[in-house]
Amino acid sequence: MLSQEDMKRALQAYIDGFAAGDAAAVSDLFAADAVIEDPVGTPPVHGRPAIDEFYANAIAAGSKLTLDGPIRGSHGNQAAMAFTVEVPAMNMRIRAIDVMTFGEDGKVVEMRALWGPDDIES
């Protein structure tokens, strides 16, 4: 089974990928058939080609993530983190919590982002 350290390392790599402006490093954390729902309640993005495009756009907008506290694990195959996203291209800040589910190979199979209209400041 995937370790807590492995999952937390992947979430930190997600933050670091944004910091480095490296969309491929972020996308490569995901499995080929992964699903992301960002934010929860909007249509999911299915599969790596769409996910690659999603993160290419996010990083092209200059988005940077700052953790609100330590990354959390679980007693299973999920980890989560609370963070603030600065999006210079849109002159806004979003407060989010991402929950990621991992496959046995260490790739993220699902990401769900909790943030709503009230969690944006401009």
Added chain:
Amino acid sequence: MLSQEDMKRALQAYIDGFAAGDAAAVSDLFAADAVIEDPVGTPPVHGRPAIDEFYANAIAAGSKLTLDGPIRGSHGNQAAMAFTVEVPAMNMRIRAIDVMTFGEDGKVVEMRALWGPDDIES
């Protein structure tokens, strides 16, 4: 549909119920057939009688919750928060993220708590 404000108010009431040592106030946020998985990866607790007992025990241990940042909503029926739990009876501190799913009546139908063995300090 339940508003973002309604969901965030319920999560704040959860924090406040612990602060007040009021287990019933916390339990009453949940639907009769709610399910809690705290932490994720352990056997779920089903239904109000078991949930009532779960929170009676947590509050008897003196647990207090401090938010790590603002409560997050979503574009759907979920909200989430990152917080630190102080448990004086066990001389420990747990860093957690709770994700709550709401029914149309405003009651919580599912709560999932993300924290692992590494998220405990003693």
